[in-house]
Amino acid sequence: MFSFTFPATIRYRRYCVLTSLCLLVSMPTTAQSLITLNANGHSAAAVSLQYAEPVRLAHVISDSLKQRTMTETPYWLGSSLSTTTEPQTKSVLIKQLTQLSQQHRDDASASESFANTAQWLQQHIKTQRLPVTIDIDKARLNKKDNPLLSGNYQLLLANRPTSVTIIGAIEKPLSIKWQPRIAAKDYLDHVMPIDIAANSTVTVIQPDGVMQQHPIAYWNNNHNDIAPGAIIYLGYQSLFHDYSDLNHAISSMLINRTL
Template sequence: MKILAILCCGLSLVSGLAAESNADQVKTEQAVDYTFVPTAVNIDINTRSYTFETKPRLAEVLAPIALEQDWYWPGSKLYRLDNPDGQVSAPEQLRSTVLQQLHAFSMSAEPAVQIELMALRYQVASWTLATRVLIPINYDLARAQAAFNPRFDAGAYKLQLVERPEQVHFWGAVTQRVTIPHGGATAIADYMAAIERSAAADGSTVYVIQPDGTVTKAGVASWNRQHIEAMPGAEVFIPFATEWFGVDIDSLNQNLLALALYRVAQ
């Protein structure tokens, strides 16, 4: 009987250890973090939303809407809306820097220029920003050449398609943002007479942000005039002059120029 009792206790102990071992194994398995990697691509194209369960190529994304209108492909813009890293986005970090710079320079500026800097600060603060994906967007090219038909990574995007615009926009060191009708074969310098520039503006140089994201520096004074044209819908940034603020203003000019590429047109 004693031997039987000992055997029973031994079996109970083994069973208990086995149960604890299984429980520990379950706990260990439950503790493993299996990170889910999304594969869907969500794209807002103008006023419509599309979801692709697998990663599409550009031609597939454009197909549902490409032939509905005569789109101005150079003016198409693609933005990444989500932030895979989960950190503060690069556009917002840059905006924060620009707002601080505009405030700092306004504190040492003359009253009229101070008003202009603060007005520009208000504009920048109101911009909708997103990461610009700088790729050529053209349905015919995407169908014809693999190099112009990239595959999308998983995530959320905004694609803006527009008809051919008829204006050129001027901003930066100006008394107010100005929109002027686009002129065919017109050099940037020829628009400048219609622009009321700030007293603190650089009088010899501007930067042309073409709709496709290309940025070109253009001379507009009599001594450095260049025949550089703006495409329909281009943005022309007029920088602030170093004569007013010193070389430190160059950092603000370049940051404003970079931030403009992140701006989502409304």
């Protein structure tokens, strides 16, 4: 994780919160920071937080909690701060997966896997997630977790999910009920890998965007916890094609998924 700061260039010390109730506070016409907020998870309508000057993340989270109507504490591990635009490499990756689907028309399972992975990424990756921890206590206590924000962002206060997602070298992405103390290998027992699926490790993207390698073979089996809302990416592997760059591109793109 890294923190980032922007120089304060506006003298105003006031901020404004705009909600569906149109609560207005006097402020300059142009906001220095605009946060599109999902305080109750993606299921609820977004509101806008506008600030007349660069603002610390802890301040934004505090304001966001006031907009949250859910009784449960936010699922901090899955809460996220993102840009308002898609990752620049998304379209290139979608095109590559589409081409691979067409090239593997003689292998229906591989062709469908590439096409379905492309479709899932197209539907679920909408913004670029920033490597910032979203946790009110950490933001208040640690400077590196309390960056100065200036510009447009999206903030999600997530609700605790009940499933994990498996994607990659299977016929199509699948959501499976999360269970405590269940490893990646156990989740994979519920899916049918295609012939060109990796068989020794999978990439797990935890809900906070942290990427991990989890063993799944009998000879390297070692338990690693998987949190609710994680993604298990089963990579593509073949004797005739080098999919290492593709696997890296897909797993790196999956970091941008928000709950």
